[in-house]
Amino acid sequence: MNAAALFAADSRTVWHPYAPLNGPSPYLVTGADGVRLSLTAPDGAEFEAIDAMSSWWCAIHGYRNPVLDAAARAQLDRFSHVMFGGLTHEPAVALAERLTTMTGLDHVFLADSGSVSVEVALKLAVQATGRKGFIALRGAYHGDTTGAMGVCDPEDGMHSRFPVTSQTFLARPPAFEAGEPEIAAWAAGAELAVAAAAERSAAIIVEPVLQGAGGMWMYAPECLRVLRRLADQHGLLLIFDEIATGFGRTGRMWGADWAGVAPDVMCVGKALTGGYMSLAAVLCGAHVADALGDTPLMHGPTFMGNPLACAVALASLDLVDVARPAAIGSLLEQALAPARGSVRVLGAVGVVQLCEPVDVARVTRVALEHGVWVRPFRDLVYTMPPYVCSDAEIAAIGAAICAAVA
Ligand SMILES: Cc1ncc(COP(=O)(O)O)c(C=O)c1O
Numbered sequence: 001m002n003a004a005a006l007f008a009a010d011s012r013t014v015w016h017p018y019a020p021l022n023g024p025s026p027y028l029v030t031g032a033d034g035v036r037l038s039l040t041a042p043d044g045a046e047f048e049a050i051d052a053m054s055s056w057w058c059a060i061h062g063y064r065n066p067v068l069d070a071a072a073r074a075q076l077d078r079f080s081h082v083m084f085g086g087l088t089h090e091p092a093v094a095l096a097e098r099l100t101t102m103t104g105l106d107h108v109f110l111a112d113s114g115s116v117s118v119e120v121a122l123k124l125a126v127q128a129t130g131r132k133g134f135i136a137l138r139g140a141y142h143g144d145t146t147g148a149m150g151v152c153d154p155e156d157g158m159h160s161r162f163p164v165t166s167q168t169f170l171a172r173p174p175a176f177e178a179g180e181p182e183i184a185a186w187a188a189g190a191e192l193a194v195a196a197a198a199e200r201s202a203a204i205i206v207e208p209v210l211q212g213a214g215g216m217w218m219y220a221p222e223c224l225r226v227l228r229r230l231a232d233q234h235g236l237l238l239i240f241d242e243i244a245t246g247f248g249r250t251g252r253m254w255g256a257d258w259a260g261v262a263p264d265v266m267c268v269g270k271a272l273t274g275g276y277m278s279l280a281a282v283l284c285g286a287h288v289a290d291a292l293g294d295t296p297l298m299h300g301p302t303f304m305g306n307p308l309a310c311a312v313a314l315a316s317l318d319l320v321d322v323a324r325p326a327a328i329g330s331l332l333e334q335a336l337a338p339a340r341g342s343v344r345v346l347g348a349v350g351v352v353q354l355c356e357p358v359d360v361a362r363v364t365r366v367a368l369e370h371g372v373w374v375r376p377f378r379d380l381v382y383t384m385p386p387y388v389c390s391d392a393e394i395a396a397i398g399a400a401i402c403a404a405v406a
Helices: 003-013 066-078 090-103 114-129 146-150 180-200 222-234 286-292 307-319 323-336 360-369 391-405
Strands: 028-033 036-040 046-051 107-111 133-137 168-170 201-206 237-241 265-268 280-284 342-345 350-353 380-383
Touching (some): 003 028, 046 360, 090 107, 090 307, 107 114, 107 286, 114 146, 114 201, 114 265, 114 280, 114 286, 180 222, 201 222, 280 286, 323 342, 323 350, 350 391
Parallel strands (some): 133 168, 133 201, 201 237
Antiparallel strands (some): 036 046, 107 280, 342 350, 350 380
16 A cells, blocks of 8 residues: 555544544654654655654664564564463563562563553552552553553543542642652642541552653652652552653663662553563562462453563563663753753653643644654653664754754
């Protein structure tokens, strides 16, 4: 099919994320190599663009990475998928061992997407505590499946459209660089709300230090220490959703490392396979698993522990060097400094917040004309670039964003 036929068929047949069937036409990807996407616009214009989004934050080692390609091919030559009920295999076992070593947690449930891993974490907490409520943060985003939606921000999320359980929400924590009085004021509110909800709640769930899709909000690490203390005080589990923040994105291996706090349960996904395929994992401490006793953990997706995904994840983890996203942070600070709007940077996350909603089509097109692919939302234009971007490519991303928001 040529590009015109593809565009026509796409608009006739295909749903895109958070879009009506007859929504704006997407760009056509004709190739992806290194950090660049080859794109064709609906009007026929062609672009070679640095992917400043890492394909929604996961393609950290770039496209057609030779190491990841080789790992996928080697596993294809063995077997690509087998069920995980009653069977096991080396890629899954090796990956689980690697993740426990990396996190200090003890047990791993392999899930097939970030949202599913959140569902499993919530179910695990319900089974471990016998309680069904959850405490989450305003501004949170934990996924689009029903349980995960229930712990997303009740106004910005999709609560009003779907019948999700009503949970308890704490105020959005203060900014990353907030001082002691602001943190203390937030902590006082959190203490009251947690005390009031504790009896009916299984766990507190948060995205450590960076709320992603809920507004690219970087918050004070001290708040995680407050939540750890409150969870311990009230017998609640603490769940860290590191799906966006994990594997170095914030400049530390885990977002939680900014606070030196360990969760009871943790979700990882997105960059786990370097963006090659969908895979996520739920990890927990032995004390959580012990609470289930002989009761099975009630989840079992068809593609659980997919061997191809596990093999690629192992190769991807070998390549993660947290020094690079940390260094990208300094480059992004310089590159975004001239931008109109307020700029915030944490590790390899650079955000420009405007005073008005972004004209997504226009900002995207201007950035493309400057050689960069971005996907803004609300009043935010941001980048989470691949870690393999060169210094010059990070500068180019910054320049394109500055031009697009000008
Ligand atoms: C923090 C967080 N949790 C959960 C999810 C859901 O992951 P997935 O899209 O793989 O279902 C996302 C996705 O953006 C996320 O950022």
